[in-house]
Amino acid sequence: MLTVTLRHAFPGFQLDASFQAPAGLTALFGHSGSGKTTVVNAVAGLLRPQSGRVTVGDMVLTDSDAGVFLPPHRRGIGYVFQEARLFPHLNVRQNLLYGHWFTGRGQQADLSRVVEMLGIGHMLSRRPAALSGGERQRVALGRAILCHPRLLLMDEPLAALDQARKDEILPYLERLRDHAGLPILYVSHSPAEVARLATTVVLMDKGRVSAAGPVAAMLSDPAVAPLFGMAETGAVLTARIEAQEPDGLTRLLTSAGPLFLPRIAAPVGTGLRLRILAQDVMIATAPPRGISALNVIPAQVHDMTAVPGGVLVRLQAGDQMILSRITARSADVLGLSPGVPVYAVLKAVSVAPGTIGVSRG
Amino acid sequence: MTDWLTPEAWQAVRLSIRVSLWAVAASLPLGVFVAYALARWRFPGHGLLNGLVHLPLVLPPVVTGYLLLLTFGRRGWIGEWLDQVGIVLAFRWTGAALAAAIMAFPLMVRAIRLAIEAVDPKLEQAASTLGAPRPWVFLTVTLPLILPGIMTGAILAFAKAMGEFGATITFVSNIPGQTQTLPSAIYAFLQVPGGEAAAARLVLIAVVIAMAALFLSEWLSRLIARRIRGL
Numbered sequence: 001m002l003t004v005t006l007r008h009a010f011p012g013f014q015l016d017a018s019f020q021a022p023a024g025l026t027a028l029f030g031h032s033g034s035g036k037t038t039v040v041n042a043v044a045g046l047l048r049p050q051s052g053r054v055t056v057g058d059m060v061l062t063d064s065d066a067g068v069f070l071p072p073h074r075r076g077i078g079y080v081f082q083e084a085r086l087f088p089h090l091n092v093r094q095n096l097l098y099g100h101w102f103t104g105r106g107q108q109a110d111l112s113r114v115v116e117m118l119g120i121g122h123m124l125s126r127r128p129a130a131l132s133g134g135e136r137q138r139v140a141l142g143r144a145i146l147c148h149p150r151l152l153l154m155d156e157p158l159a160a161l162d163q164a165r166k167d168e169i170l171p172y173l174e175r176l177r178d179h180a181g182l183p184i185l186y187v188s189h190s191p192a193e194v195a196r197l198a199t200t201v202v203l204m205d206k207g208r209v210s211a212a213g214p215v216a217a218m219l220s221d222p223a224v225a226p227l228f229g230m231a232e233t234g235a236v237l238t239a240r241i242e243a244q245e246p247d248g249l250t251r252l253l254t255s256a257g258p259l260f261l262p263r264i265a266a267p268v269g270t271g272l273r274l275r276i277l278a279q280d281v282m283i284a285t286a287p288p289r290g291i292s293a294l295n296v297i298p299a300q301v302h303d304m305t306a307v308p309g310g311v312l313v314r315l316q317a318g319d320q321m322i323l324s325r326i327t328a329r330s331a332d333v334l335g336l337s338p339g340v341p342v343y344a345v346l347k348a349v350s351v352a353p354g355t356i357g358v359s360r361g
Numbered sequence: 362m363t364d365w366l367t368p369e370a371w372q373a374v375r376l377s378i379r380v381s382l383w384a385v386a387a388s389l390p391l392g393v394f395v396a397y398a399l400a401r402w403r404f405p406g407h408g409l410l411n412g413l414v415h416l417p418l419v420l421p422p423v424v425t426g427y428l429l430l431l432t433f434g435r436r437g438w439i440g441e442w443l444d445q446v447g448i449v450l451a452f453r454w455t456g457a458a459l460a461a462a463i464m465a466f467p468l469m470v471r472a473i474r475l476a477i478e479a480v481d482p483k484l485e486q487a488a489s490t491l492g493a494p495r496p497w498v499f500l501t502v503t504l505p506l507i508l509p510g511i512m513t514g515a516i517l518a519f520a521k522a523m524g525e526f527g528a529t530i531t532f533v534s535n536i537p538g539q540t541q542t543l544p545s546a547i548y549a550f551l552q553v554p555g556g557e558a559a560a561a562r563l564v565l566i567a568v569v570i571a572m573a574a575l576f577l578s579e580w581l582s583r584l585i586a587r588r589i590r591g592l
Binding site: 079088 | 481483484486487488489490491492493494495497501502505506588589
C-alpha cells in the first residue's frame with residue numbers, strides 16, 4: 001500500500017494531493033498540467049515537496065514533519081519514464097543489470113525470468129540505439145523490475161508509441177500487474193489505458209485529487225465518467241471466456257448474462273475486462289426481435305444523469321454496471337426512470353479488440 | 362636528426378612535450394570537476410568561478426605570468442610555503458608546466474562543460490532511481506558519455522600548452538635545458554643573427570605537432586562517440 005500526501009507551490013501552480021494506492025495498478029489520470037508527473041516525481045524522490053508524507057508499506061520515504069527525505073537511490077522504487085531513458089553507452093544486458101550493481105539483488109535466474117516475460121532475449125547484446133521504441137520501453141520496464149522495487153512508477157510509458165507498439169506492451173503490463181505482486185502507480189491520460197489496466201483510479205485536476213476509487217465504480221459513475229471525455233465514457237465489465245463458437249464468435253460469461261464477441265484469441269477460462277462505451281449501448285424496453293445485434297442484456301435503470309447532448313443512463317445488470325448515452329427524447333419516449341426494467345443492446349463488433357484486457361480476477 | 366636540429370633545439374622540443382603532457386595530465390581532473398560544477402550546480406560565486414577560469418584567456422599572458430611570479434615565486438605567498446616543503450616552481454620546468462596548465466585551463470573547461478551540458482540529466486535521474494548513489498551516477502553514466510568532450514578538451518589544452526609563451530617566459534624565464542620551451546627557443550633563435558634557419562625548423566615542428574594533435578583529437582572523439590552511441 002502506498003500512501004501519499006503532498007503539498008508544493010510552484011509559480012502559478014499549487015499541488016495539494018492526497019491518496020492511497022492499494023495492491024494492483026493505480027492509474028493517476030488527468031489532463032496534462034494536472035500535476036500527475038509532479039506527484040510521481042515526488043514519490044520517486046526526484047522532487048522534494050515543501051510538505052507532505054509518502055509511505056510504502058511501513059517504510060517512510062518522505063515525512064516533512066519529521067524531516068525525513070530519502071534520496072532516490074535509497075527508496076527502492078522502480079521508475080519507468082515516458083522516454084525509456086536507457087543508457088546509450090551500455091548494451092541491453094548491461095542496462096538490465098544496472099540496478100544490480102547497487103542493490104546487489106537480482107540473480108541470473110531473475111534476469112532470465114524477466115527477459116523471457118518481456119520477450120527481449122534476442123536483443124541482449126544490442127545497444128539502445130538499435131532498438132525500436134516498443135523494444136526500448138520493454139527493456140526499460142525490465143530494468144526497473146530487476147531492481148526488485150517495492151513500488152513501480154510509470155509515467156505515461158506508452159504515450160510516445162504508436163498503437164501497434166502499445167498493443168505489443170500492454171499484455172506485459174497486465175502480466176506484471178497480476179503476477180509481480182507489487183503496487184504500480186501509473187500515470188496516464190488515455191481512458192482506454194486506464195480502463196484496460198487500472199485496479200484503482202485516482203483522478204487529478206489542477207493539482208488536486210478530484211475523485212478516487214476502484215476502476216469499475218469510477219468508470220460507471222455518471223458524475224466521474226464524463227471527465228474522461230464524452231466520447232470515451234464507458235463502463236468496464238469483467239467476463240470469462242466460456243467457449244469458442246464454431247462461427248467465429250467467442251462466448252463470454254458475465255454476471256449480467258452471456259455475451260458474444262468476435263473471436264478473442266485466448267484459452268477458455270481466461271478472465272477478461274471489457275470496456276463498453278456508453279455511445280455503443282442502445283436501450284430497449286421490450287426484448288427486441290429481428291435485430292442484428294447479438295447481445296441483449298436484461299437490466300434495470302439505476303439512475304439517469306443529464307449530460308451535454310443527452311442523458312447518461314446507468315444500467316444495473318447482475319452485479320455490474322453498464323452506461324448508455326441516449327438523447328433526452330429517447331429517454332422520454334421510452335419512459336425511462338430509475339427501477340424500470342430494460343434491455344441493453346450491444347453490437348458484438350463494437351468492442352474493439354485492442355481495448356480487451358486480460359486479468360486474473 | 363641532430364644534423365638537422367641542433368641539440369639545443371631538440372632539447373626545447375622534448376621539454377615542450379614534457380611540460381605540455383604534465384600540464385594537461387595534472388589539470389585534467391580539476392578541469393572535469395570545475396566543468397561539472399559550472400554545468401550542473403547553482404551556487405553563490407558561480408559567476409565568479411566562471412570568470413576566474415576564463416581570466417587567463419582575456420588577460421595579457423605577461424600579466425598572468427607576473428601574477429604567477431608574485432604568488433608562486435620563492436617570495437610569493439604560496440611559493441614561500443612550497444619552498445619550505447622542498448618544491449620550487451619559479452625558473453624550473455615544473456613552473457613552465459604550471460603556467461601552461463593555467464593558460465590552457467579555460468579551453469579545457471569549455472570543451473568539457475559543453476559535453477556535460479549535452480548529457481541529458483534525465484539519464485542521471487534514471488540512474489539514481491535504479492539505486493546508484495551520486496558519485497556512481499557520475500562514474501557510470503556521466504563520465505562515459507562525456508569522454509569525447511574530455512578527449513577534445515585535453516588535446517586542445519595540449520596544443521595550447523605547446524604554444525604558450527608569454528606567461529611562461531615571464532614566470533620561468535628562458536633557460537636552455539631548464540625552461541626553454543619550443544616557442545621560447547624560436548624566440549631566442551630569432552634574437553641572434555643567422556638564427557632564422559633554426560627558427561624555421563622549429564616552426565615546422567610546431568606546425569606538425571599542432572596539426573597532429575588536432576587530427577588525433579577529431580579521430581579519437583569520433584571513435585569514442587561511435588562506441589558510446591553504439592551505432
